[in-house]
Amino acid sequence: MSTGFDRDPDEFSRGAKAAVVYPDMGGSSRDADARLEETAGLAAAIGIHVREKVALRIRSPKPGTLIGSGQVEALAETVRDQELQLAVFDASLTPVQQRNLETALGCKVIDRTGLILEIFGERARTAEGRLQVELAHLDYQAGRLVRSWTHLERQRGGFGFLGGPGETQIEADRRLIRDRMARLRRELDQVSRTRSLHRDRRQRAPWPVIALVGYTNAGKSTLFNRLTGADVMAENLLFATLDPTLRQIALPGIDKAILSDTVGFVSELPTQLVAAFKATLEEVVSADLLIHVRDVAHPDSEAQKDDVEQVLSDIGVAEETPRFEAWNKLDLLDADSRAYLTAEAAKRDDVMPISAITGEGVDALVEAVAARLTQGHRRYHIELDPADGAGAAWLHQHGEVLEQSIADDRALYEVRMAPRDYDRFWLRAG
Structure with a gap:
């Protein structure tokens, strides 16, 4: 033979x-x-x-x-x-x-x-x-x-x-x-050095970065396409996405954010791949917020979650990095399973049941992500040169301008924004 x-x-x-x-x-x-x-x-x-x-x-x-x-x-x-x-x-x-x-x-x-x-x-x-x-x-x-x-x-x-x-x-x-x-x-x-430069520019911009992570075939690319209007390859196929994709999106109260679609994880991901893809996965490590997309219709959903969390730990994602779980593929569940998972999700503030295919729950997820990113915003008094139009535009774009006036040849602003954005504002011209 x-x-x-x-x-x-x-x-x-x-x-x-x-x-x-x-x-x-x-x-x-x-x-x-x-x-x-x-x-x-x-x-x-x-x-x-x-x-x-x-x-x-x-x-x-x-x-x-x-x-x-x-x-x-x-x-x-x-x-x-x-x-x-x-x-x-x-x-x-x-x-x-x-x-x-x-x-x-x-x-x-x-x-x-x-x-x-x-x-x-x-x-x-x-x-x-x-x-x-x-x-x-x-x-x-x-x-x-x-x-x-x-x-x-x-x-x-x-x-x-x-x-x-x-x-x-x-x-x-x-x-x-x-x-x-x-x-x-x-x-x-x-x-890796080039990516670091790009991240530095985004830090100065300053646009929050949201990274989609999850087990392969969990629906990350489908959700990415729905949120961005992009046409990233999204099929019922393991590892349909390999190379990272970044797109600009707008969120409630946030004029601009960067959404990153990343390679799917898998159980027993070869250590060689974890090491080799470190440059790509740095986008996840440096993200302001993670959305962990889970296929809740899969029989091993819990084990898949553990695998993803292990890889995130292996590549150095800080435990304090804000994250949401998007319990995806509700459309594949029977009525009893849907009711149970929806009830369980309601008990937590970091879980959103969704269907990336039908769009069910996606708006609620977007609102929750925006609320988390704007959480902890503070009021700041900022003085600018009246001729600094770029600075004024920046404040309007990335913060909530509460008051503005001119006094003693200075433009005065009362702005509500995140402490992180306040720091980035002063770094923008550095």
């Missing part, structure tokens, strides 16, 4: 018939079926045709194959019977386990990290996104060196986990990887 190893990598990755395998080692708060569905969705995101979904109970992980010998034999029979070319393991495999499983099953094997990196490789559109994904991929593969490195000269998306022969020039590969990673880090450092 042909194992698919000699097929063209592009053809293989886009049309492979695969089995998704979830080694259930216990101790997880997630439902095994939901986990299988999520991994199948990840595979479908890059055109893999999932034919089998298998949950395997693992009492003791085997160093050589992770799963037991009997389970390997049964899985190999499934691969033969279904003529599968790929097995996707929803777990982290060591290089030895990956090679041994490929030999035993007679097909390609990739783990969860490899699958997510492959998706990110196809989805990255900006130069920055491609740099970040390639760095993460090289870091992942550095300890494996079991695949061709021709992708380094390739322009297509993806990184060739799903095809290509092994490379025998290990030392040359290692040198190539080290040199390439060093160059990518230098380029990403420059990206």
Whole structure:
């Protein structure tokens, strides 16, 4: 039987018939079926045709194959019977386990990290996104060196986990990887510096930054489009958004704010990706307010929330950063579930039940966000040169001008604004 190893990598990755395998080692708060569905969705995101979904109970992980010998034999029979070319393991495999499983099953094997990196490789559109994904991929593969490195000269998306022969020039590969990673880090450092400059300009502007965060496919981009009138890719597809998008919006009492749509998080997000996407995620770290979009129709919604909170903690988001939970996808709930969640949300002041698709609850969310951002505003007395038209316009645009007059060749203003904005006002010309 042909194992698919000699097929063209592009053809293989886009049309492979695969089995998704979830080694259930216990101790997880997630439902095994939901986990299988999520991994199948990840595979479908890059055109893999999932034919089998298998949950395997693992009492003791085997160093050589992770799963037991009997389970390997049964899985190999499934691969033969279904003529599968790929097995996707929803777990982290060591290089030895990956090679041994490929030999035993007679097909390609990739783990969860490899699958997510492959998706990110196809989805990255900006130069920055491609740099970040390639760095993460090289870091992942550095300890494996079991695949061709021709992708380094390739322009297509993806990184060739799903095809290509092994490379025998290990030392040359290692040198190539080290040199390439060093160059990518230098380029990403420059990206980070550029982002810092942009943030400094926004601080001086001063426009509050609101970041949408959440589990992949929770509906962030759909909400982003509804709030901004943009047309960011929003599909029922895992990791539909990869590169960050910023848009200007107006809120009640706030003439201008910046809304940021960010990459979706996922359980067991590869550490390589967290590190590589640090420049992008800095938009989240520096945000004035976070909106955590949750898919409350998903059976693992609570576990997904925990995963998002863990990533936010990992990237350094301060606990005191104001945040709202947008309980999204009300339109998918039955009447009883809707009534229960609506009642629960009413008990909290940081939760808004919404449907980004229908618009239900979105206006209330916007009003709550605006109220939080304007919370703590104080009254300030400000004196300006009467010729400082830009300063006067700034005060009217970003604060509430209560009184204004001219005395002793000075323009006098009584303005209500946030202390943060008051500080930014004096920094604007600095």
